Amino acid sequence: MSNNTIDTAMAKRMLDASAIQGASIIGQPGGWGVMLKFGITEKPLGAQRTDQPRVWRSLDRCMDYLKTELHITRVDLLDASKHSDASDKTSVRKDTSERMRQAHAAAAYNKWFREQVQASLDDPSPGIANEDVKQNFAAKRAALKQRIAGNKA
Known part of the structure; x- marks a missing residue:
């Protein structure tokens, strides 16, 4: 587990152990983040392979992630007071x-x-007809057989 955030794998383990006591969705510039509460501590759900909080641009996608990935269907708080669509930093x-x-x-x-x-x-006429190819190679086989027979004699 990282120092500042909880990654999804750790959150799943904590949920299985009933250590997570609540979740909040917090609006911020650029989207929505999730805070997970355990004991007297709250930490943000982290982005994959970083120690940065994960941010969803859409509230629907954030809630869908909580329901499908973490099986959290109830949030304790939805705070949109600091939410804006514009991000503080360019994430492109x-x-x-x-x-x-x-x-x-x-x-x-x-x-x-x-x-x-x-x-x-x-x-309709992509190339040589099959019958023409068969006749051409039959003639070549016959010529080759004659040549082979001529060399044996």
Whole structure:
């Protein structure tokens, strides 16, 4: 367990041991956080792999997470006094635009590729007819057999 927050795995273990006595949803700039109460102490639910409090942009998603992941269906307090949609800090990763550009390029290529394959499948004369191929290779086999027979003699 981290020093400042409780991660989801620890919260689940504490809930199984009936150590969590309550939960509160607290509004803050940029979204909603969860405070878990155990004993006389309250700590925020932490983000994965960090010691930072987890923040949900949507109150519905926050409550859904509590219900589905932690099986908490009742909150003791909902404090929206400090909530605002604008975040104090920009949480956009610097590589997000590059990832999105690559995702759009990949989707465009995938669409183009599928169109090309479908066009080839729909083409009534995509290449050499099977009968022509069979006749061509039959002639080549016959010529090769004659050549082999000529070398043996």
